[in-house]
Amino acid sequence: MSLFFALATYVQINDPDAGLWMAGYGVPALLCAVIGLKPHVTETLPWRRVADLHVMISTAVVAMLGWRLYKERITDIFQQEEGREFSGLMLTLVWLLLCRHSGRAPVGMLRVSTAVAITVFPFVSWLYYYINKELRSNWPSHCKTAI
Secondary structure, three states: OHHHHHHHHHHHHHOOOHHHHHHHHHHHHHHHHHHHHOHHHHHOHHHHHHHHHHHHHHHHHHHHHHHHHHHOOOOOHHHOHHHHHHHHHHHHHHHHHHHOOOOOOOOOHHHHHHHHHHHHHHHHHHHHHHHOHHHHOOOOHHHHOOO
């Protein structure tokens, strides 16, 4: 997931509020990279504090974006900027919560299955939207030119 979050950070270059979203994806990318290098880092206080802070801020932003999507009755969320932002941030949120105590004890089958599903979904979705250009026809120009 570190690779996906790093890629998501990179494609934010064209976004009008790039700094905000680069931090939103960059922090989880770094946290995941550290887990890849040292799996038991999730039990250290600095890693947990940074992850908890990111989860707390992300939860607030996800709640605001979710409320806006609900209030405007948007159902096709990948066609709206707020929907894509909501989905990406929710992905970082769930992944960090899943990683929270991964270094403490053996990881069970449910956790591994969830991790595999969460890892595969964004890559498959991205590929699907990349191949089907008509799905991206209504997207703003900064979303079409990143990759």
